[in-house]
Amino acid sequence: SIILWDPTRKATTTMIEDFFSCEPIRLRMCQDLPYNTTFMPNLLNHYDQQTAALAMEPFHPIVNLVCSADLRMFLCALYAPVCTVYGQVSLPCRSLCQQAKDECHKLMEVFGLDWLDDMECNRFPDCDEPYPRPEDLLTGTDTTDQSSMTVQRDYGFWCPRELKIDPDLGYTFMGKKDCSAPCPSMFFSKQELNFIRYFIGVVSIVCLSATLFTFLTFLIDVTRFRYPERPIIFYAVCYVMVSLVFFLGFLLEDRVACNAVSPSQFRAPTITQGSHNKVCTLFFMVLYFFTMAGSVWWVILTITWFLAAVPKWGSEAIEKKALLFHAVAWGVPGALTVTLLALNKIEGDGISGVCFIGLYDIDALRWFVLAPLCLNVAVGVTLLLVGIVALNRVRMEIPLEKENQTKLVKFMIRMAVFSVLYLVPLLTVIGCYLYEHTYRNNWETTWMEENCKRYHIPCPYKVEQTRRPAMVVFLVKYLMMLVVGVPSVFWVGSKKTCFEWASFLQGRRRKDGVNESRQVLQEQPDFAQSLLREPNTPIVRKSRGTSTQGTSTHASSTHLADLDEPVTTHHGNPTSTRSKASSVHSKGSYHGSLRRIRDDRSDTVACRGTEQRSFHGSMPRLDHPLSAHSSLHQIDGSRHGSQRNICEAPSTLITHGTTGGESQASEKDGTSA
DSSP states (O other), X not given: OOOOOOOSSOOSOOOOTXXXXXXXXXXXXXXXXXXXXXXXXXXXXXXXXXXXXXHHGGGHXXXXXXXXXXXXXXXXXXXXXXXXXXXXXXXXXXXXXXXXXXXXXXXXXXXXXXXXXXXXXXXXXXXXXXXXXXXXXXXXXXXXXXGGGXXXXXXXXXXXXXXXXXXXXXXXXXXXXXXXXXXXXXXXXHHHHHHHHHHHHHHHHHHXXXXXXXXXXXXXXXXXSOTTSTHHHHHHHHHHHHHHHHXXXXXXXXTTTEEOOBTTTXXXXXXXXXXXXXXXXXHHHHHHHHHHHHHHXXXXXXXXXXXXXXXXXXXXXXXXXXXXXXXXXXXXXXXXXHHHHHHTOOEEOTTTSOEESSSSOHHHHIIIIXXXXXXXXXXXXXXXXXXXXXXXXXXXXXXXXXXXXXXXXXXHHHHHHHHHHHHHHHHHHHHHHHHHHHHHHHHHHHHHHHHHHHHTOOOOSSOSOOOOOOHHHXXXXXXXXXXXXTHHHHHHOSHHHHHHHHHHHHTOOOGGGHHHHHHHHTHHHHHHHHTTSOTTOOOOOOOTTOOOOOOOSSTTOTTTOOOOEEEEOTTSOEEEEEOOGGGGSOHHHXXXXXXXXXXXXXXXXXXXXXXXXXXXXXXXXXXXXXXXXXXXXXXXXXXXXXXXXXXXXXXXEEOSSOOHHHHHHHHHTTOOO
């Protein structure tokens, strides 16, 4: 009977009759046999006779010494099996294998040869027949009634000779070691590649411009963006580097991502893998590190918003955790990058010209790209929603003036819009990665079917459905990978930014005017913090350029509070005092408060001998030459009524939230509010 070979691997592909036809035996050892035709790939997975001849070379001395009469036939049965009817494979019997092994194993040890695992005798059928069998030589026999004895062999993917790589480089492609993908792309034509590259180049320029503008705006005034919004700046820096790498990839095309043809190493252009290409390794380190860091900084941004909205931490309290934020934001991506370098998972991207991971290795894509991004999205969205709910509760429960209610709503909308502008591109990128993860096997099978004859490798059998990747999906993926950094420019985009840039470009920004102008520019974060304080909590605004030592009972008091503004009559007597929440954003109220504070300061300096003390310490003299608002320093004649010499007034204790009764007491002593 005919014994057929049953492969151990799960069958997914098989031979194609019009490609795997019988071919004459050209192996020198296997000439003058009872048969003269064979097929490739053979039973040891050599896809052509040249490869089989190289593998048989070590056995030539053993065969020439005729240690066993069965060794030559046994080797030829494996390296050049008899070609019979299509789909019918005949294996040598176990007795033939055992006889050759017993008679030649000592001589093989002398020559330093081992009996290969694929040649182990227990892998062959237990029979006692010669090879080839008489039935094997009847090539014209109709075997349609022998379906039970025929199998469809699984050849899987065979690495073409052109894509073979030096084993020392550690390449892997489609599960085969020492093999690399063709460059520049397996799936797209040259025209499609050119379009995608120019598209990436344009988008990278736009993203680089937007994120660089955000970072430069921060450099103009580094104190403008404080926590909880400071992570937006570091997030923008990350995508400056990401867009820069993509732009360099556009300029270099495939010179970094692909191996050029080299007679000693590369027979054809192939995709770069591993760390032997230093420029590709650098591209990977920068791109992967800052992509992951940007995602982590967005999570930290949601954490700072959460701390400001729920436990109502102040800016200074959050800023104390800055070292921890930096350690996590840079440390975690750094650890992942070093791990990937150690695992040698770097892969060139022939489409964009950069180097990344997960382009051909599905496992790397799953664990080092999809898992971190999905985790960051889940954590960030959760904290964001909790923070928005907390702010909405503040809006509903704490009585605020109409103007502040409107500004709180605008701030919540601003947070939500910024988060949506970040999450939509990021979720789209994750969707594109999932699309690649799901259909890559189908794409590779289609590529094998279209190129098997070109590369002289086994073709897939009975492919039910061919599928090619949609170019629009890759366009969307690269677009969203870059656009995800653009939302940072919407956060810094405001009239203040325009004024800052105008002053900077016109050279009018003087060092002596920086401190006071910053307070006006910081009205938005001040407002956001002031809304988070508890009701009836006294708070104090720090005047730029002054030293304050008084502390509020609430953590969010610094840089946020309103000054108590007394309303005086024409005779200089205080009639009422009330706190205006809207003065946080009112430039006029700011100047008025600053004038009154400095008025008190001037009086305090004039009376050094008195024991008057304040919870806020001393403030600079009003006639200091470095003041940017000189008009505020002219006190004489600024009041409607005459003032008494404050040196004659008794010592007064100034506290938060002066009441009407205290104003009356001050009036009795002849002092001004």
